Amino acid sequence: MTFEFENISIGVDVEEIKRFERYSDDRNSPLLKRIYNEGELDYCFKTKFSAKRLAARYCAKEAVYKAMCSHGVKILNLKEIEIYHDSQGVPRIRLLNGMNNDFSIKVSLSHSQKTAMAQVIVYKVPEKKKSIFKKVNSDGTLKFLIL
Numbered sequence: 001m002t003f004e005f006e007n008i009s010i011g012v013d014v015e016e017i018k019r020f021e022r023y024s025d026d027r028n029s030p031l032l033k034r035i036y037n038e039g040e041l042d043y044c045f046k047t048k049f050s051a052k053r054l055a056a057r058y059c060a061k062e063a064v065y066k067a068m069c070s071h072g073v074k075i076l077n078l079k080e081i082e083i084y085h086d087s088q089g090v091p092r093i094r095l096l097n098g099m100n101n102d103f104s105i106k107v108s109l110s111h112s113q114k115t116a117m118a119q120v121i122v123y124k125v126p127e128k129k130k131s132i133f134k135k136v137n138s139d140g141t142l143k144f145l146i147l
């Protein structure tokens with residue numbers, strides 16, 4: 001099988017956690033609601049570490065934005081990118097813009113006291129594979145079925 005390197009892109013982003021601290025007690029901030037989905041806000045505000053979690057998820061969204069540009073796709077609204085967690089607590093990403101079956105995305109998040117970062121790999125599923133396989137993403141795992 002040929003490895004289709006051109007179908008892969010990467011993205012990275014780093015943010016100062018301080019920028020997000022002003023929102024750490026304001027789950028209902030209109031600004032947050034323009035950027036984050038409800039599930040993301042639930043996760044971020046579950047503990048007292050909301051600022052670093054908001055920062056890490058913002059990084060993930062920016063990193064996906066950058067990586068998608070390499071595939072010629074411009075994300076218009078960061079809410080189109082959703083970060084959620086599988087049953088093991090591993091962060092996952094899905095696209096809510098109708099392109100979730102066209103791209104497979106891996107993400108890794110990290111934070112220190114001052115900064116948060118995210119790195120992503122985006123794989124564009126080739127057309128020929130899409131006609132043979134269908135991706136099922138409901139539980140966060142990738143599953144391919146022969147149609």
Ligand SMILES: CC(C)(COP(=O)(O)OP(=O)(O)OC[C@H]1O[C@@H](n2cnc3c(N)ncnc32)[C@H](O)[C@@H]1OP(=O)(O)O)[C@@H](O)C(=O)NCCC(=O)NCCS
Binds near residue numbers: 053091109110111112
């Ligand atoms: C995953 C782990 C290494 C994170 O390391 P850390 O230096 O404490 O924290 P970092 O800031 O670098 O990373 C934190 C992020 O890792 C992500 N994360 C948590 N568990 C993860 C996992 N199993 N795999 C990948 N990422 C994970 C989280 O999304 C977290 O960010 P969040 O708090 O904003 O959700 C640590 O939490 C750990 O050892 N957990 C035990 C889980 C484990 O061992 N699973 C089995 C792996 S095979």
